Amino acid sequence: MDQSRKIRVLVAKPGLDGHDRGAKVIARALRDAGMEVIYTGLRQTPEMIAAAALQEDVDAVGVSILSGAHNTLCPRIVELLRERGMDDCLVIVGGIIPQEDIPRLKEQGVSAVFLPGTSTEEIVKFLRENVGQRA
Amino acid sequence: MPETKELNSPADASVERWERETLEPVIKKRPERRQRFETVSLDEVNRLYTPADVEAVDFERDTSFPGEFPYTRGIHPTGYRGKLWTMRQFAGFGTPEETNARFKYLLEHGQTGLSVAYDLPTLMGYDADSPLSEGEVGKCGVAVSSLADMEVLFDGIPLEEVTVSQTINAPASVLLAMYLVVAEKQGADFRKISGTLQNDILKEYIAQKEWIYPIRPAMKLVVDTFEFCTRHVPKYNPISVSGYHIREAGATALQELAFTLRDGVEYVQWGVDAGLDVDEFVPRISFFFNAHNDFFEEIAKYRAARRIWSRVMRERFNAKSERTLQLRFHTQTAGVSLTVQQPLNNIVRVAIQALAGVLGGTQSLHTDAYDEALALPTDRAALIALRTQQIIAEETGVANTVDPLGGSYFIEALTKKMEDGALDYFEKIDALGGMVEAIEKGFPQREIQESAYQYQKAVERGDQTIVGVNKYSMEEEQGAVPILVINEEVRDRQVERLERAKSQRDSGAVSNALEKLKRAAAAGDNTMPATIEAVRAYATLGEICDALRDVYGLYEEPAF
Numbered sequence: 018m019d020q021s022r023k024i025r026v027l028v029a030k031p032g033l034d035g036h037d038r039g040a041k042v043i044a045r046a047l048r049d050a051g052m053e054v055i056y057t058g059l060r061q062t063p064e065m066i067a068a069a070a071l072q073e074d075v076d077a078v079g080v081s082i083l084s085g086a087h088n089t090l091c092p093r094i095v096e097l098l099r100e101r102g103m104d105d106c107l108v109i110v111g112g113i114i115p116q117e118d119i120p121r122l123k124e125q126g127v128s129a130v131f132l133p134g135t136s137t138e139e140i141v142k143f144l145r146e147n148v149g150q151r152a
Numbered sequence: 153m154p155e156t157k158e159l160n161s162p163a164d165a166s167v168e169r170w171e172r173e174t175l176e177p178v179i180k181k182r183p184e185r186r187q188r189f190e191t192v193s194l195d196e197v198n199r200l201y202t203p204a205d206v207e208a209v210d211f212e213r214d215t216s217f218p219g220e221f222p223y224t225r226g227i228h229p230t231g232y233r234g235k236l237w238t239m240r241q242f243a244g245f246g247t248p249e250e251t252n253a254r255f256k257y258l259l260e261h262g263q264t265g266l267s268v269a270y271d272l273p274t275l276m277g278y279d280a281d282s283p284l285s286e287g288e289v290g291k292c293g294v295a296v297s298s299l300a301d302m303e304v305l306f307d308g309i310p311l312e313e314v315t316v317s318q319t320i321n322a323p324a325s326v327l328l329a330m331y332l333v334v335a336e337k338q339g340a341d342f343r344k345i346s347g348t349l350q351n352d353i354l355k356e357y358i359a360q361k362e363w364i365y366p367i368r369p370a371m372k373l374v375v376d377t378f379e380f381c382t383r384h385v386p387k388y389n390p391i392s393v394s395g396y397h398i399r400e401a402g403a404t405a406l407q408e409l410a411f412t413l414r415d416g417v418e419y420v421q422w423g424v425d426a427g428l429d430v431d432e433f434v435p436r437i438s439f440f441f442n443a444h445n446d447f448f449e450e451i452a453k454y455r456a457a458r459r460i461w462s463r464v465m466r467e468r469f470n471a472k473s474e475r476t477l478q479l480r481f482h483t484q485t486a487g488v489s490l491t492v493q494q495p496l497n498n499i500v501r502v503a504i505q506a507l508a509g510v511l512g513g514t515q516s517l518h519t520d521a522y523d524e525a526l527a528l529p530t531d532r533a534a535l536i537a538l539r540t541q542q543i544i545a546e547e548t549g550v551a552n553t554v555d556p557l558g559g560s561y562f563i564e565a566l567t568k569k570m571e572d573g574a575l576d577y578f579e580k581i582d583a584l585g586g587m588v589e590a591i592e593k594g595f596p597q598r599e600i601q602e603s604a605y606q607y608q609k610a611v612e613r614g615d616q617t618i619v620g621v622n623k624y625s626m627e628e629e630q631g632a633v634p635i636l637v638i639n640e641e642v643r644d645r646q647v648e649r650l651e652r653a654k655s656q657r658d659s660g661a662v663s664n665a666l667e668k669l670k671r672a673a674a675a676g677d678n679t680m681p682a683t684i685e686a687v688r689a690y691a692t693l694g695e696i697c698d699a700l701r702d703v704y705g706l707y708e709e710p711a712f
Contacts (some may be wrong), residue, residue, distance in 0.1 A: 033272035033288050035361025038401045038488075041601055042608050058709065059361055084272055085527070085638060089287025115527055115637075116630050132492045133525050134621040136612050 024148050025053040025075040029066045031094065034084040035059055039111060043079060046137035052144070063090060067097035070106060076148040077107040077128075079140075087114055087122065095126035107147055111135065163204035175199075192446040193404035193603075194610055201561035209564050214459065218554045221466075223458040224567065226513040227478040231554030232545075237509075238516035239541045240317060240482065244269030244294035245528045246642050248304035251294040255309060257531060263538055265516060266309070267317040269293035270327070275362045277323040277697030280646035290642035292528070293319075297646060298692045300653040302330040303337070312340040317348040317392070317482070317516075322364040324351035325373050325680060326696050329687040332385065348389040348438055348482070351377055354415040354587060355394050358596045359401035361709070364697060367588055369704035373679060374419065375426045380680035382433045389438040391419060392482060398596075399442035400488045402604020405449045408442060409570055410577035411587075411596050413460055417578075418587035420469055434465065435475035441514075443505040444486040450505070451557055452566035454512025457481065460571055464578075483509035484518040490525040494620035495633050498522035503540050510544055511557055517541055527635040594712035601712070650692065657690040665689045666699045673703040 028044040030037055037059060044056045055073050057066060070078050078098065082090060087110060095108050110122065111131040119130045129143055189197045198205070209215060216222060219229030228234060241258055243266075244251045255266050270293040273285035279297040280289045289295045296302055306316075311334065320327040328349050335345055353370045356363045363370065374391065381390040395403075395412030403411065416437060423433050439457065443450055461479035465471040485505040490498045499522045506519045519537040521529030529537070545551055557563045584590040591597070610616040617623045665686035672682045679700075686696050 033276050033278075033284065033362075034292070035356070035363075036401075037361060038604050042402075042605055045601075045605050046608070058711070084288060085291035086272075086287035113525065113527065115635055117635075134491055134493055134618065136622075137608060138612060 023051060023053045024077070024144055025055070025073060026077045026079055026144065027055050027057065027066070027070050027073055027075040028079045028081070029057045029061055029069070029094075030059050030081050031061050031063060031066060031090045032082060032084050032086045033060060034082070034086075036083050037081070039083070040079075040081040043081070043111065043137060043140060047079075047141065047144070050137075050141040052141075063093040063097050066094055067101055067103075070098060070103060071101045075106060077109060077144055080108065080110045082110065082112040082114070085113070087112065088118060091122055091127055092125040099126070105149065107144070109140070109143070111140075161204065161207065163202060163207060167200075167202050167204050190615075191405070191449040192444055192607075192616065193406060193449060194606060194616075195404065195406070195449070201565050203561065205565040206561055206568070209568050214568070215558060215564065221477060222462040223478055224455050225555035225558050227458065227480060229554070231513070232510070232551035233554070236545050236551060237514055237541075238265045238315070239263050239538060239545075240265040240267045240516045240518055241534060241538055242267040242269050242317075242319065242484065242518045243534065244271070245292075245636065246290040246294065246638055247645055248294055248296065248301045250290075252305055252307055252309070254531070254534070258534070258538065259309075259314070261535060261538060262542065265315045265317065267518065268305070268319060270318075270320055271295045272362075273297075274327075274693060275320065275322065277326070277364050277693060277701075279692050279694035280643055280650055282694055285643070289646055291638050295642060295646045296327070296330070297650045297694065298653050299330050299333055299687050299690050300649055301646070302327075302334050306331075306334050306338075310340070311335040311338055311347075312344050315347045317350070319350045321350055321353055321356050321360075322362060322370065323693060323697050324349050324353075325377050325683050326687065326693055328377055328390070329680065329684040330693075333684060333687050342385045344387065345385055346387040346389075348392050349377065350394060350440070351391045352394045352415065352440075354418060354591065355397050355412070357591045357707070357709075358398055358411060358415075359403070359600060360397040363707045363709075365700065365704040366707045367591060369673075369700075370707070371422055371588065372676070373700075375422050375428075376678045376680050378419075378423050378428060378433050378436075379426065379678055381436065382428065386436075389436050391436075392438045392440045393419065394440040396440050396442045396484055398600065399444060399486065401600050402607060403600045404603050405444065405446065405453045406570060406573045407577070407596075407599055407603060409453050409457055409460075410574040411600075412439065412441070413457060413464070413574060414578055414581050414587050416461065417464060417468065420465070421586070424469065430465070430469045430471050431473035431476050434469070434471065435473060435478075438515075439479055439481035441481055441483050441509075442486050443483045443509040443512075445489050445501065445505065447504060447508050448557075448562060448566060450508040451512045452563055452570050454481070454483075454509070454514065455555075455558075455563070455567045456570035456574065458513070459567070460574055480515045482516045482518070483512070483514040485509070485520045487520055487524060490520060490522070491618060491620050492525045493625060494628065495522050495526065497620050498525070499536060499540065502537060503544070506540055507544055507548075507550065510550055511555075513555065523633050523635055526633065528638070530634060530636045532634075592710075594710065597712050653690050654692070661689040662686070662691045662695070665691055666695060669696065670699050670703050673700055
């Protein structure tokens with residue numbers, strides 16, 4: 018990856034849930050770490066998220082879900098990104114995700130799942146180490 | 153005239169002496185653990201509080217007696233010696249049948265009131281069969297799309313006897329209507345029904361963000377419920393002005409206090425502007441606060457809340473009735489403080505937070521279950537949460553005396569600081585034109601976002617400790633705690649009942665009722681009678697909200 022280009026991340030809130038504290042804290046922390054961050058706002062469908070990811074040409078999509086709808090929404094987002102040819106775009110997920118669901122989400126193409134208590138530094142580090150590594 | 157502390161008062165002089173003679177030699181030998189000690193709200197705490205810190209607090213004027221103005225020490229002269237707080241566990245998941253069974257389980261084990269959690273489609277005014285509901289039906293609460301669901305939810309629960317709190321906001325008037333129609337079918341008298349509707353739309357725009365309509369028509373719906381309940385359901389609390397979600401979104405204790413009470417002022421102002429009598433409707437306004445980790449800060453917050461409210465009601469609204477001046481509140485322990493790591497530690501956190509709520513004089517309490525950072529609680533986790541309250545109530549002795557911390561230099565000084573800080577926020581919000589305008593300008597939203605970020609930074613620096621997360625962490629066995637799994641078939645079952653209800657109803661009556669509702673909304677009439685009529689005809693939640701969406705439009709959040 019071209020080192021001069023800033024990492025671009027789309028922070029997305031899919032589903033009906035409005036709890037955006039985490040999404041906004043992450044967005045600001047990534048920005049403070051020198052990344053370009055686009056926040057989608059609330060209640061984005063997987064289609065809207067994939068379209069925004071393509072339009073903004075992001076390296077990663079960070080999805081925040083606290084409502085329990087992750088098993089429906091995450092695989093759909095990954096699938097739509099791949100359909101749009103964004104094979105290298107990472108999908109990372111944060112929120113209230115039961116441990117039992119993590120292996121399946123990873124099989125479905127989610128790169129990492131960050132549970133409550135994760136430091137923003139850990140997420141920054143993960144993105145720095147993994148963006149551009151998939152190809 | 154504001155009190156100014158005299159320099160070198162006798163109290164100050166004695167503190168100076170202590171510092172010089174006793175403190176300094178010790179600090180020289182052994183420095184303190186940190187430079188600055190602060191609350192979970194990152195507010196500095198002094199080493200010691202003495203009479204010098206409470207010189208501006210006058211006992212008769214500011215602290216006084218429980219049951220007397222300004223109610224700092226509580227609204228009941230007997231505290232919990234007369235009646236304990238109501239143990240009201242928030243519950244709801246899956247289908248109405250499942251939640252009805254959980255309600256009965258909690259009542260059998262000594263819970264004294266019910267509290268309904270609805271799922272996200274219900275909170276947003278969508279039916280279970282809406283495409284937007286996919287993946288969300290029954291997940292965060294119970295799914296209710298029509299009266300048919302509500303009938304099952306309260307089956308075998310006498311609504312004239314059990315008080316029920318409903319956490320519902322944007323479509324609150326519709327759920328209130330459903331509740332009343334179920335009660336009516338049980339043969340209950342509206343005048344005897346008590347309970348609480350959250351119905352606090354302002355904090356949705358500020359913090360929780362489950363809105364439907366633009367702010368002003370949404371406020372009109374709230375006022376409609378005030379007016380309707382004052383006339384027809386006089387023992388019902390049509391609103392629970394909530395700081396809980398404001399705090400969960402990242403606010404400090406002070407911001408929670410200030411924004412919540414200022415929201416309360418806004419509702420009162422809208423009610424007064426609609427021609428309601430303050431002493432008739434305000435006594436039924438209730439409040440809802442968070443109980444976070446910082447024990448004394450929380451207790452001071454509750455005490456300050458009562459004092460501020462009574463003064464504001466008297467000074468700003470010329471309230472006369474005692475009931476108008478008395479702030480009553482529900483407390484819930486801080487969901488945001490629960491950790492995924494070492495989840496059993498949460499039992500301890502919840503116990504201490506709950507104790508703060510009790511020492512602060514709460515009227516009712518929800519204790520979170522230890523597994524709630526993972527999923528909705530299991531039966532077992534919910535039972536321990538309830539037992540925690542019973543232990544506090546019946547084993548610790550804290551309910552034996554009224555406001556046991558009253559008179560503590562620290563608590564009284566902190567209560568005063570909370571009051572002053574909240575009034576500063578009131579001034580800022582008034583200068584912006586009121587709370588609706590402040591929200592439109594993004595003021596409380598930005599304040600909260602900033603606090604949330606600063607807290608996260610403090611945790612990452614290690615200035616704020618979270619046991620098991622940034623200190624004392626360890627490798628843990630995965631899946632050690634069993635969690636509640638919501639069956640994916642819930643949606644199918646809910647859609648089935650919805651279709652059945654639709655096929656059995658008189659569709660002409662439904663469309664007439666919905667037209668009538670639209671006309672009432674467009675004309676600015678009270679929407680409650682038409683909403684009740686639509687509910688009786690089995691119009692669905694989604695249909696009723698769509699009718700209002702047609703008239704009012706949708707809220708779009710500006711970028712802040």
